[in-house]
Amino acid sequence: MTYLHNIGAYFLMIAEMFRKPTKWSVMRQLILKDIDDLIIGSLGIIAFISFFVGGVITIQTALNIDNPLIPKYLVGFATRQSVILEFAPTFTSIIMAGKVGSFITSSIGTMRVTEQIDALEVMGINSLNYLVFPKTIALMLYPFAIAVGMFLGILGGMAACVFGGYSTLADYILGIQTDFDSFHVIYAFIKTFVFAFVLATIPSFYGYYMRGGALEVGKASTTAFVWTSVVIILLNYVITGMLLG
Amino acid sequence: MIEVKDLHKSFGDAHILKGITTSFDKGKTNLIIGQSGSGKTVFLKCLLGLFEYEAGTISYDGKIFSNLSESEKRDLRAEIGMVFQGSALFDSMTIAENVMFPLQMFTKMSKSEMEDRADFVLKRVNLPEAHNKMPSEASGGMQKRVAIARAIVNNPKYLFCDEPNSGLDPKTAIVIDNLIQEITDEYQITTVINSHDMNSVMEIGEKIVFLKNGLKAWEGSNKTIFKTDNASVTDFVYSSNLFKKVRKMYIEENE
Ligand SMILES: Nc1ncnc2c1ncn2[C@@H]1O[C@H](COP(=O)(O)OP(=O)(O)O)[C@@H](O)[C@H]1O
Ligand SMILES: [Mg+2]
Numbered sequence: 001m002t003y004l005h006n007i008g009a010y011f012l013m014i015a016e017m018f019r020k021p022t023k024w025s026v027m028r029q030l031i032l033k034d035i036d037d038l039i040i041g042s043l044g045i046i047a048f049i050s051f052f053v054g055g056v057i058t059i060q061t062a063l064n065i066d067n068p069l070i071p072k073y074l075v076g077f078a079t080r081q082s083v084i085l086e087f088a089p090t091f092t093s094i095i096m097a098g099k100v101g102s103f104i105t106s107s108i109g110t111m112r113v114t115e116q117i118d119a120l121e122v123m124g125i126n127s128l129n130y131l132v133f134p135k136t137i138a139l140m141l142y143p144f145a146i147a148v149g150m151f152l153g154i155l156g157g158m159a160a161c162v163f164g165g166y167s168t169l170a171d172y173i174l175g176i177q178t179d180f181d182s183f184h185v186i187y188a189f190i191k192t193f194v195f196a197f198v199l200a201t202i203p204s205f206y207g208y209y210m211r212g213g214a215l216e217v218g219k220a221s222t223t224a225f226v227w228t229s230v231v232i233i234l235l236n237y238v239i240t241g242m243l244l245g
Numbered sequence: 246m247i248e249v250k251d252l253h254k255s256f257g258d259a260h261i262l263k264g265i266t267t268s269f270d271k272g273k274t275n276l277i278i279g280q281s282g283s284g285k286t287v288f289l290k291c292l293l294g295l296f297e298y299e300a301g302t303i304s305y306d307g308k309i310f311s312n313l314s315e316s317e318k319r320d321l322r323a324e325i326g327m328v329f330q331g332s333a334l335f336d337s338m339t340i341a342e343n344v345m346f347p348l349q350m351f352t353k354m355s356k357s358e359m360e361d362r363a364d365f366v367l368k369r370v371n372l373p374e375a376h377n378k379m380p381s382e383a384s385g386g387m388q389k390r391v392a393i394a395r396a397i398v399n400n401p402k403y404l405f406c407d408e409p410n411s412g413l414d415p416k417t418a419i420v421i422d423n424l425i426q427e428i429t430d431e432y433q434i435t436t437v438i439n440s441h442d443m444n445s446v447m448e449i450g451e452k453i454v455f456l457k458n459g460l461k462a463w464e465g466s467n468k469t470i471f472k473t474d475n476a477s478v479t480d481f482v483y484s485s486n487l488f489k490k491v492r493k494m495y496i497e498e499n500e
Contacts, residue, residue, distance in 0.1 A: 026349060033337075115333040122293050123350055124322035 010205050017133050017201075020126035027134060034138035038100050039145055045099060046092055050083075050149035053091070054156030057082050062166035072167040076157070076175020081184075083153035088146050089188045090236050093195040096142075097228035101203040104135060105224040108207030109217040117208070132204040142196035143189050150188070187243045194239065195232050202228045246271050247292065247403065247435055252301035254284075254291055261287050262298070263459040272433040274426045274449040278440055279456035280481065285439040286330070288456065289407055292437065293327060294318065305403065323351045326396030326434075328406040328425075332388040334380035340391050341367070341376035347399045366394040370424060386417040390424070397428055404429065404436040410445060422448045443488060446470060455481065 021027070061078040108131055111117050120127040154176055161172045206224035210216055247269040254262040261284045269275035277285050290296045292303060294310060303310045305321060313321060326347075334343050344363040348354050354362070367373060370390040380388055389409060396404055406425060410418030426449045429436040440446065446453060450467035455478055462477045470482060483489050 023350065110336075114331050114336075115329040116335055118290070118295055119327065119329060119333040119335070121295055122322065122325060122327045123347055124319045125350060 009209065013128060013205055014201060017128045020129060022125060022130050030134035031137050034134045035141060038135065038138050039141045042096060042099060043145055043148060046145050046149045047152050049092065049095060050088060050153040051156035053087060054079060054083055054153030055160030058157035058160045058166065059164060072171040073175035073178060075161055075167050076172035077178045079157035080154055080176040084150055084184055084188050088150040088153055089191045089195065092146060092149050093199065093232050094229050096199055097225055097232060100199055101225050101228045102221040104203035105207040105221040106217050108204055109210045109220050112208065112210055113213055113217060128208065132201065135204060136197065136200040139196040139200040143192040146192045190243065191236060191239050194235055198228060198231050202231060246306055248304045250302045252291060252298055254287055254296060254298040261459055265461050267454050267461055267464060269435055269437050270452055271435045272430060273451040274429050275437045275452040276440055276446060276450045277437065277454050277456060278446060281441060283456045284459050285456060286407055289405055289437065289439055293325065293405060323399060324402040326401035326404045328392045328396050328409050330407040330411055332392040334388055334391055336380050339376065340378050340380065340383065343380065343391055344394045344398050347395065351399055362398060366398045370394045385412050389413065389421050393424060401434060404434045406438045408439050410442060415444065418444060419448060443482060
């Protein structure tokens with residue numbers, strides 16, 4: 001029952017978010033600040049994780065191919081497929097549910113418990129528009145961060161491959177060009193857009209509607225992380241079934 | 246002047262306000278007092294339009310809030326200032342930005358006009374030097390002053406304060422109380438203050454509404470509160486240990 005109630009409240013929140021928009025001069029500032037906090041502030045960790053996980057995928061693939069009949073370029077091919085299809089869009093989004101998500105829940109939740117949201121409402125400001133809308137818009141740039149992640153993941157694979165001596169640079173480059181299907185990239189970016197929306201709105205929902213004090217802010221962040229991840233995983237399944245299945 | 250008629254408010258099954266009728270006068274500090282949990286904050290948030298209520302009417306100088314159109318409500322909100330219990334300063338903004346925020350939202354003032362106005366109100370609350378500090382760098386008393394400055398920056402007709410001196414030391418608390426009273430008098434604002442502090446009652450209780458169990462149990466002023474024999478009120482007044490001791494000393498001395 002509370003699940004149903006929460007789902008209903010979530011969609012009402014989304015509708016409310018577009019009503020009574022905040023002055024553009026103010027909104028622009030908010031969007032720029034959120035781009036800085038949520039996107040620019042995440043590039044470092046996305047780059048770091050992508051590069052090294054890309055490397056690990058390559059090493060694992062290379063080590064598992066001990067059949068001499070399988071061509072060496074397959075290592076590059078497998079790395080490219082894993083990074084573009086799953087690792088960069090989905091895996092990174094789960095990590096972002098922890099980083100960006102808990103930041104959003106705790107910052108909005110703190111505003112709730114310290115009555116800053118009431119202060120906005122008293123001034124006749126639509127607090128959902130003021131708080132959630134700019135985050136949603138900022139996260140529409142999230143696919144760019146993921147593109148960086150894809151690039152660095154493949155680059156990390158290349159570094160691991162060449163420096164680890166698993167195959168030659170030429171083989172790896174041949175591999176990452178083999179059977180390239182541009183629809184896979186489109187599929188990955190469609191996923192990423194959907195995940196970006198989830199990453200902005202579910203943590204906002206748990207922050208905005210929380211009640212209590214500092215302890216509850218922490219609990220709300222955890223709950224938000226769990227549900228954001230669950231929804232991302234489920235949507236990943238649904239979107240993959242629809243677009244590739 | 247704000248008039249409240251038969252106000253009812255529930256959360257689910259919990260009936261918090263059970264029909265409150267009272268009024269708050271212009272140019273006066275009107276106090277709502279009562280034990281913690283007696284519904285003071287809920288009452289104030291109904292007055293502010295933050296909570297919907299099931300029954301009753303609230304009118305601001307004759308305008309009944311629930312009958313107003315969206316744009317009229319907006320205009321009325323621009324005339325309301327609120328000081329929250331924990332100050333509720335926006336912690337991502339500097340003190341000056343906090344104070345200018347309502348101007349940015351409600352007026353078409355230029356940046357320099359806003360800055361002048363913020364200077365003026367920050368001086369008025371005796372914080373001439375704090376503009377570029379973040380709220381987290383300010384003490385509790387300073388935060389309260391900033392909250393008051395933000396609440397009055399747009400020349401409100403109505404000022405609401407939820408426990409404005411909770412969490413402050415007694416000296417600062419009195420300074421804040423007096424500041425609110427001076428501003429109320431100076432600009433002839435209709436001010437409504439929640440409090441459970443007997444010091445405030447004595448200092449600035451020009452009109453007092455006593456809430457108990459969701460009802461108005463008594464109404465009067467700091468001139469009459471010590472004369473009443475309403476048991477709930479005397480219970481509340483003498484629940485303070487200090488008052489109890491003073492009273493005991495007084496009785497012993499007179500024996
Ligand atoms: N948003 C809310 N939802 C449900 N119950 C609430 C809410 N806000 C306040 N209450 C309840 O209303 C009662 C009065 O609270 P409050 O007005 O905060 O008391 P006071 O300010 O006098 O200390 C309390 O029992 C509280 O639990
Ligand atoms: Mg209260």
